[in-house]
Amino acid sequence: xxxxxxxxxxxxxxxxxxxxxxxxxxxxxxxxxxxxxxxxxxxxxxxxxxxxxxxxxxxxxxxxxxxxxxxxxxxxxxxxxxxxxxxxxxxxxxxxxxxxxxxxxxxxxxxxxxxxxxxxxxxxxxxxxxxxxxxxxxxxxxxxxxxxxxxxxxxxxxxxxxxxxxxxxxxxxxxxxxxxxxxxxxxxxxxxxxxxxxxxxxxxxxxxxxxxxxxxxxxxxxxxxxxxxxxxxxxxxxxxxxxxxxxxxxxxxxxxxxxxxxxxxxxxxxxxxxxxxxxxxxxxxxxxxxxxxxxxxxxx
Amino acid sequence: xxxxxxxxxxxxxxxxxxxxxxxxxxxxxxxxxxxxxxxxxxxxxxxxxxxxxxxxxxxxxxxxxxxxxxxxxxxxxxxxxxxxxxxxxxxxxxxxxxxxxxxxxxxxxxxxxxxxxxxxxxxxxxxxxxxxxxxxxxxxxxxxxxxxxxxxxxxxxxxxxxxxxxxxxxxxxxxxxxxxxxxxxxxxxxxxxxxxxxxxxxxxxxxxxxxxxxxxxxxxxxxxxxxxxxxxxxxxxxxxxxxxxxxxxxxxxxxxxxxxxxxxxxxxxxxxxxxxxxxxxxxxxxxxxxxxxxxxxxxxxxxxxxxxxxxxxxxxxxxxxxxxxxxxxxxxxxxxxxxxxxxxxxxxxxxxxxxxxxxxx
Numbered sequence: 001x002x003x004x005x006x007x008x009x010x011x012x013x014x015x016x017x018x019x020x021x022x023x024x025x026x027x028x029x030x031x032x033x034x035x036x037x038x039x040x041x042x043x044x045x046x047x048x049x050x051x052x053x054x055x056x057x058x059x060x061x062x063x064x065x066x067x068x069x070x071x072x073x074x075x076x077x078x079x080x081x082x083x084x085x086x087x088x089x090x091x092x093x094x095x096x097x098x099x100x101x102x103x104x105x106x107x108x109x110x111x112x113x114x115x116x117x118x119x120x121x122x123x124x125x126x127x128x129x130x131x132x133x134x135x136x137x138x139x140x141x142x143x144x145x146x147x148x149x150x151x152x153x154x155x156x157x158x159x160x161x162x163x164x165x166x167x168x169x170x171x172x173x174x175x176x177x178x179x180x181x182x183x184x185x186x187x188x189x190x191x192x193x194x195x196x197x198x199x200x201x202x203x204x205x206x207x208x209x210x211x212x213x214x215x216x217x218x219x220x221x222x223x224x225x226x227x228x229x230x231x232x233x234x235x236x237x238x239x240x241x242x243x244x245x246x247x248x249x250x251x252x253x254x255x256x257x258x259x260x261x262x263x264x265x266x267x268x269x270x271x272x273x274x275x276x277x278x279x280x281x282x283x284x285x286x287x288x289x290x291x292x293x294x295x296x297x298x299x300x
Numbered sequence: 301x302x303x304x305x306x307x308x309x310x311x312x313x314x315x316x317x318x319x320x321x322x323x324x325x326x327x328x329x330x331x332x333x334x335x336x337x338x339x340x341x342x343x344x345x346x347x348x349x350x351x352x353x354x355x356x357x358x359x360x361x362x363x364x365x366x367x368x369x370x371x372x373x374x375x376x377x378x379x380x381x382x383x384x385x386x387x388x389x390x391x392x393x394x395x396x397x398x399x400x401x402x403x404x405x406x407x408x409x410x411x412x413x414x415x416x417x418x419x420x421x422x423x424x425x426x427x428x429x430x431x432x433x434x435x436x437x438x439x440x441x442x443x444x445x446x447x448x449x450x451x452x453x454x455x456x457x458x459x460x461x462x463x464x465x466x467x468x469x470x471x472x473x474x475x476x477x478x479x480x481x482x483x484x485x486x487x488x489x490x491x492x493x494x495x496x497x498x499x500x501x502x503x504x505x506x507x508x509x510x511x512x513x514x515x516x517x518x519x520x521x522x523x524x525x526x527x528x529x530x531x532x533x534x535x536x537x538x539x540x541x542x543x544x545x546x547x548x549x550x551x552x553x554x555x556x557x558x559x560x561x562x563x564x565x566x567x568x569x570x571x572x573x574x575x576x577x578x579x580x581x582x583x584x585x586x587x588x589x590x591x592x593x594x595x596x597x598x599x600x601x602x603x604x605x606x607x608x609x610x611x612x613x614x615x616x617x618x619x620x621x622x623x624x625x626x627x628x629x630x631x632x633x634x635x636x637x638x639x640x641x642x643x644x645x646x647x648x649x650x651x652x653x654x655x656x657x658x659x660x661x
Contacts, residue, residue: 201403203377204384
């Protein structure tokens with residue numbers, strides 16, 4: 001009997017070592033699997049950002065200075081660029097919310113199948129190239145485009161409206177590009193809301209309007225905020241659409257960066273703008289998180 | 301909570317179809333004021349549709365629903381004044397326990413101080429007096445259930461609807477809550493309509509049970525009558541454990557393989573074949589000869605299964621096949637169980653003999 005016990009204890013200590021080495025091997029495997037992605041992000045994202053930010057501290061003559069940053073804060077031209085960037089980003093976000101929220105709400109009320117088919121209509125443009133969609137808007141919005149010519153033939157207007165090559169055009173085009181970024185997280189959140197909750201509110205005496213504002217709307221906020229953050233941050237650095245539909249009259253931050261390099265080939269100044277844009281985006285995310293309490297909303 | 305006065309519910313000729321499926325097929329049902337009525341049926345039987353029609357979430361095609369003589373068929377849900385408990389509890393996750401319970405009062409414009417007092421009182425009734433400030437996520441399933449209950453009764457509704465409120469709880473807690481709910485109903489002055497697919501739950505809690513099948517009410521009776529005198533094969537089969545044997549009925553007398561089956565209950569006419577319903581606990585194991593006045597179902601012991609509270613003896617009857625007999629564990633322990641292969645006498649007394657038609661007419 002005792003020899004059997006001793007044998008068992010022997011086996012048991014041996015097993016502890018085997019189990020430990022198994023655990024180590026597993027940890028190494030998982031680390032190995034994530035290594036390519038980690039390296040790629042380091043090389044493709046962090047290194048250039050680091051290089052770019054270091055460039056921003058050199059002036060056109062190649063001397064170490066803060067010139068690039070002082071220029072951003074002192075020149076009226078740059079200040080104007082920031083104002084326009086925020087103006088457009090905020091307008092686009094607000095219009096996206098006003099268009100997207102009712103649409104998502106309506107989709108949620110539809111049967112799954114119908115809603116699924118209609119979601120394809122939201123996604124197909126999302127999968128189409130931004131450039132193609134922007135040129136399509138140019139065709140629609142320009143002076144003798146489809147919208148102006150039909151409105152004129154209907155007698156609604158006498159003179160063509162200035163829809164493209166200005167702020168209006170940029171905003172129309174950007175709303176179209178950004179809308180799916182608001183709809184996707186918002187719709188997912190709305191679909192996840194237990195319909196019994198709204199029924200409970202109604203059953204317990206809430207009017208339909210009260211049930212919406214007191215129960216459904218608060219429950220949809222995490223998705224709405226996620227959508228707002230996505231649209232706003234993406235708008236801050238948007239290039240293609242305002243460049244084409246703004247007709248050179250609308251200068252957003254990304255365009256200013258581009259012209260600084262292509263026209264003046266001043267890499268230091270362009271880098272400084274890029275760094276400011278990145279910091280702005282981070283500050284906005286932090287601010288929105290503070291205001292909306294995104295982390296708290298998501299971790300219920 | 302005696303300021304409210306419970307209301308009777310009168311449902312007549314209520315129908316609702318989804319395409320070709322009749323979810324409610326000409327349902328008529330009168331529920332007395334203060335009654336605890338259970339709608340019992342398998343999933344897809346239409347019991348939930350009936351409850352949702354009462355609540356106003358399902359719009360019937362035709363028929364009438366009256367609360368205390370008032371027609372409510374076109375009244376929107378929020379104006380029906382019902383207390384509701386949902387299967388998922390449907391508690392608002394972004395509100396505290398007290399805010400959840402006070403919700404019906406808030407939407408009714410009750411003052412803040414009154415809201416607080418009444419919500420607290422309702423929480424005390426369900427033994428959650430200390431939990432008002434907690435978040436819903438901090439509560440266990442049983443506690444959530446109680447909060448849902450407190451929220452449904454805080455505004456002293458005259459009618460409370462419950463949709464399988466206990467189905468998410470584990471067995472022990474469920475049985476405990478059944479007794480508690482029943483006691484609570486006696487304290488509240490409210491008519492309760494309760495939906496469940498659990499026949500034992502229905503038997504435990506209800507004043508009357510309406511058995512629902514294919515959008516129709518098969519039988520409505522007290523739990524005891526429903527169990528002892530089912531009117532159709534569906535009801536007999538759905539409620540309780542049983543073995544059924546098809547039998548021949550002619551001129552009001554039943555025969556099984558040529559032998560007369562004696563029953564104290566008159567045989568109900570219906571369509572299709574008749575069935576003899578044999579419940580395991582109603583059979584008596586007899587050592588001597590079977591009395592003349594009883595039906596003889598004797599046979600050989602096929603298997604014996606110990607189930608804790610009782611012992612299931614499976615008997616092979618030459619003509620009927622396998623019949624289950626339930627013997628209480630204490631008696632079995634005292635007298636000793638039959639052994640496998642042994643011949644035992646089984647008597648089915650006339651007062652326990654249940655004969656039902658396949659379908660009601």
